[in-house]
Amino acid sequence: MNNKKASHIGRITGVALGPGDPELITVKGLNRLKEADKIYFPGSVSQSGQLSSFSLEILKNYGLPPERLHGLHIPMNKNRQHAGRVYDEAFELIRDDYNAGLDVVICTEGDISFYSTFGYLLERFQAANMTVELIAGVPAFIAAGAAAQLPISLQQDKLIVLSQLESVAELNSYLASFESVVIMKLSTIRHEIVDFLERANRPFLYAERIGTPDAFFTSQIERLKGRTIPYFSLLIFSRHIKTPFQV
Amino acid sequence: MNNKKASHIGRITGVALGPGDPELITVKGLNRLKEADKIYFPGSVSQSGQLSSFSLEILKNYGLPPERLHGLHIPMNKNRQHAGRVYDEAFELIRDDYNAGLDVVICTEGDISFYSTFGYLLERFQAANMTVELIAGVPAFIAAGAAAQLPISLQQDKLIVLSQLESVAELNSYLASFESVVIMKLSTIRHEIVDFLERANRPFLYAERIGTPDAFFTSQIERLKGRTIPYFSLLIFSRHIKTPFQV
Numbered sequence: 134m135n136n137k138k139a140s141h142i143g144r145i146t147g148v149a150l151g152p153g154d155p156e157l158i159t160v161k162g163l164n165r166l167k168e169a170d171k172i173y174f175p176g177s178v179s180q181s182g183q184l185s186s187f188s189l190e191i192l193k194n195y196g197l198p199p200e201r202l203h204g205l206h207i208p209m210n211k212n213r214q215h216a217g218r219v220y221d222e223a224f225e226l227i228r229d230d231y232n233a234g235l236d237v238v239i240c241t242e243g244d245i246s247f248y249s250t251f252g253y254l255l256e257r258f259q260a261a262n263m264t265v266e267l268i269a270g271v272p273a274f275i276a277a278g279a280a281a282q283l284p285i286s287l288q289q290d291k292l293i294v295l296s297q298l299e300s301v302a303e304l305n306s307y308l309a310s311f312e313s314v315v316i317m318k319l320s321t322i323r324h325e326i327v328d329f330l331e332r333a334n335r336p337f338l339y340a341e342r343i344g345t346p347d348a349f350f351t352s353q354i355e356r357l358k359g360r361t362i363p364y365f366s367l368l369i370f371s372r373h374i375k376t377p378f379q380v
Numbered sequence: 381m382n383n384k385k386a387s388h389i390g391r392i393t394g395v396a397l398g399p400g401d402p403e404l405i406t407v408k409g410l411n412r413l414k415e416a417d418k419i420y421f422p423g424s425v426s427q428s429g430q431l432s433s434f435s436l437e438i439l440k441n442y443g444l445p446p447e448r449l450h451g452l453h454i455p456m457n458k459n460r461q462h463a464g465r466v467y468d469e470a471f472e473l474i475r476d477d478y479n480a481g482l483d484v485v486i487c488t489e490g491d492i493s494f495y496s497t498f499g500y501l502l503e504r505f506q507a508a509n510m511t512v513e514l515i516a517g518v519p520a521f522i523a524a525g526a527a528a529q530l531p532i533s534l535q536q537d538k539l540i541v542l543s544q545l546e547s548v549a550e551l552n553s554y555l556a557s558f559e560s561v562v563i564m565k566l567s568t569i570r571h572e573i574v575d576f577l578e579r580a581n582r583p584f585l586y587a588e589r590i591g592t593p594d595a596f597f598t599s600q601i602e603r604l605k606g607r608t609i610p611y612f613s614l615l616i617f618s619r620h621i622k623t624p625f626q627v
Contacts, residue, residue: 149526157406157407157408157515157516158406159398159404159405159406159407160402160405161403163407244526246529246530247533248534249531251531252534252620267525267527267529269399269518269522269527270522271406271491271518272519278492278493278494278514279396279493279514279516284493284498285493285494286495286543288544289543289546290495290543292540292541293538293558294533296535296536296537299536
């Protein structure tokens with residue numbers, strides 16, 4: 134019991150788990166998880182009702198008491214109203230925990246302020262004037278650079294990050310203007326990628342499920358032909374990719 | 381003694397220390413530091429010969445044996461030839477350690493593949509076919525987003541990162557085209573920033589020395605007037621900065 138609990142004011146911390154390798158969490162984030170009374174993690178629920186969570190796969194490695202882990206599962210469809218309702222319900226649960234003086238952690242894969250769904254809970258906490266602390270993490274594209282031993286950007290390079298593109302059409306102008314281009318969450322353009330890479334004829338790094346036992350990296354177009362491109366996937370173009378990357 | 385040492389082949393690991401808070405290193409990076417026989421850290425030497433190192437300030441917190449710590453101090457001037465010579469000398473030292481079977485860590489503040497000087501050593505290791513492992517870290521702009529409780533980017537936002545700009549002239553077009561703009565290492569445009577922010581009239585987050593006891597954040601132009609802008613400083617423009625950020 135810490136002082137905060139004794140005075141019946143809880144603590145809310147958002148913890149970024151990093152890209153997938155359980156050891157790529159920060160020391161601060163791991164300490165906060167170990168101290169928490171309750172840990173909420175994001176996941177998804179398919180149309181057939183199946184639950185899955187990349188965050189839970191990471192959390193399983195820390196020896197945390199399972200009864201402290203609570204999933205926030207978002208229905209996998211494009212209906213933002215459903216998702217909004219899940220965030221509303223989650224917000225109410227967490228507000229009750231906070232008012233009960235609990236030490237609550239909400240975690241997220243990758244970083245917490247960089248394309249993270251945590252933003253939807255954060256806006257609710259801020260609207261309710263609740264105090265929240267955020268602990269940063271390693272974004273997936275940063276981990277991909279390290280894994281591929283690639284300087285993503287140096288000195289005065291300009292870098293652009295795109296996510297969930299609707300088509301590859303706009304990529305040519307970005308490739309012409311920026312030394313480094315990162316495209317995250319490729320599944321929206323999965324049917325166009327191979328053709329685009331063939332036309333672009335530029336060194337690239339493709340990475341999926343970075344930091345997990347299923348991680349896959351390649352810089353060879355051949356290895357992407359016919360491949361199923363998952364949600365957690367990215368492409369990096371950089372002038373520092375000098376030779377095709379071998380894995 | 382691990383197997384690698386027994387067979388007289390060393391290990392070289394590049395470890396990202398993160399933005400400044402000693403607890404924002406990854407668990408993996410800290411473990412590697414603790415195992416290392418020798419730790420090289422970057423620093424600078426002023427024209428009067430004074431040594432300084434932001435990395436060393438972070439390393440001091442981990443209880444590592446001081447005799448294992450070795451500075452690589454780059455002269456603070458624009459002469460890239462001098463810096464190149466320091467990297468050449470460092471490369472030779474580290475190659476000797478590696479050939480002697482030592483476990484060597486080279487560390488860097490922030491991340492290791494994102495605007496890091498580690499890239500200059502990496503190209504030398506790669507040219508010499510030496511095996512290196514890189515351990516990613518939290519970049520400063522990512523840590524700034526968490527500290528300011530700010531979603532830097534969400535969903536399909538486009539984000540651009542600029543570093544060491546030569547002037548603010550090009551910023552207007554970027555601000556018009558991208559939801560999030562990050563500008564790192566502001567000291568090159570320190571005399572133009574206040575004027576630019578007044579003209580732009582857009583919510584911003586300014587951050588310096590993130591994660592250190594001297595960290596400073598503001599979203600108020602008044603607080604930047606007359607301020608000395610250090611090398612480790614950044615600006616974030618994001619459509620998610622809804623109200624001026626208070627610190």
